[in-house]
Amino acid sequence: MSTTDEPAGFDAKSFLRNLTEEPGVYRMIGADDKVLYVGKAKNLKRRVSSYFQRTLSSPRIAMMVAQIVRVDVTSTRSEAEALILENNLIKSLAPRYNILFRDDKTYPYIELSGDAFPRLAYHRGAFTKGARYFGPFPNAYAVRESIHLLQKTFQLRTCENSVFQNRSRPCLLNQIKRCTGPCVGLIDSADYAADVRLASRFLDGQASEVIDDLTGRMHAASDRLAFEEAAACRDQVRVLQAVLHRQFVDSRKDEDVDILAAVEEDGLTCINIAMIRGGRHLGDRPQFPSGATVSGALDGLLAFVEQHYAEHPIPARILVNLDPQSVKETLAEISERPQGVVSPRYAAEKAWMEMAEKNAHLAIQGRARDAGRIEQRLDALRDALDLAEAPHRIECFDISHTMGEATVASCVVCEAGAMKRSEYRRYNIEGITGGDDFAAMRQVLERRYGKVAAGEGVCPDLILIDGGKGQVSAAAAILAEVGLESVSMVGVAKGEGRKAGLETLIFPDGREGLALGGASSALHLIIEIRNEAHRFAITGHRARRGKARIGSKLDDIPGVGPARRRNLLAAFGGLDGVRNATVEDLCRADGISRALAEQIYSALH
Structure with a gap:
């Protein structure tokens, strides 16, 4: 426990006397208007008062309180609004004393949708109104294992709504006893709802009650000589018991x-x-x-x-x-x-x-081993490229297209030796001659670093260009135009036979290319970043190309005008759904005759 005196220059008693008890967000402000800490509270007065007690919970808090010159508060209508505002302020202000757990919001859940026949699904992100969510789970494997168990036991559907609404015959999951086939009417809504209730109770931690319920149903079915139904209940009970018994640490209680x-x-x-x-x-x-x-x-x-x-x-x-x-x-x-x-x-x-x-x-x-390895690789990169210090932030660019079609550029970010996916960016390249990689590179760098030159965004310590002398020259010209020619840059030219380890590094100042060799840890880091930029660019290009191709094909089909095109996209949940639909599926869309459905199917395949 730490003891603190009230900081000079801030009259906490007067401030707290008039502070609201509504929910909201508070900001601790230090000298030079620096934000020290951002927090949320369901009761602002009670929460902020806790910082000005004679004893504080930790030396870190005591040190922060000693630097406070004022406290700003924003009242909100609810705790949920306070949470959103707090997150936004922490991201934008980066307060010194906020402890962040960056992965804490990415826990996965199991979702039971709010449809008439609820869908069992893996879920991350914001919750949808009407659906039920179970979790959180520590990792994706735990979710998928649980979904597999629920499929095997309760046979709930896992298919997307666009597929469910357009099935004409049972799918493979029904044939292997992983789904009861509600899409084609093999189970009525009441029986399916009963299965959903059992699955919900199991996910809520009532496994013993579920087993007792199934056992009762098994005996009842046996008494009325419905032996097939009794056998199905028996199999469900066995699966659930086996799962509960194989836990390596068994609580012997259905508890959370x-x-x-x-x-x-x-x-x-x-x-x-x-x-x-x-x-x-x-x-x-x-x-x-x-x-x-x-x-x-x-x-x-x-x-x-x-x-x-x-x-x-x-x-x-x-x-x-x-x-x-x-x-x-x-x-x-x-x-x-x-x-x-x-x-x-x-x-x-x-x-x-x-x-x-x-x-x-x-x-x-x-983590300590990784930190040592990362530091060693960054130091090796500094020495290999003759940089003043090891680069903290590295940005890498790549261009992807198919014979000039649907050109996409990618920018990936490596910070402190780790890929920072939240800052990846893709750029759709327009207004150039198809296949002109130099022009594409000029455009993406101008769009990216024009903003940096204007004071927006972060300037990297090192720029990697996936390409040879032409791409590097184009990149150097753009950096000079926007006033960032002092930023270190190097091109990564593929080696003979495109084999990893044979790459040559190209410098914008005309120095002879540098081949580090396959044993170089600096080259290993460069290749990892370059490969990530290539992967990110090509996935973006394929998505853009696919949309462009199917969209233009729909427009080119006689009899498919804007209204029918909209109906098709709405009925099948997008372009991929239209491409995957059968002729029978297409016939069910508004305004599509069988002859037109066959014509559409032929055009897309």
């Missing part, structure tokens, strides 16, 4: 538990979250704080709890390895209901925590 292990080692802090859902151990996931210096494992744990449970459901119990009372107090800011936060007490709970702590230590060791 999160295990949070906070570990500090070698200057790194890791929060490892393991998830138990319905008594099943689904795996774990390490989280590393970034964006601020964390003063200990407890500091990181409390920051993780506040951010994670503001966006994800709070389970019935949370096991922690540090200070349960502090975690409870943090959760009280998020939820009105009391939370079951405890230290491990029983043998199974201690086994869970021991495993979570071990995995946290392993994650820290892996």
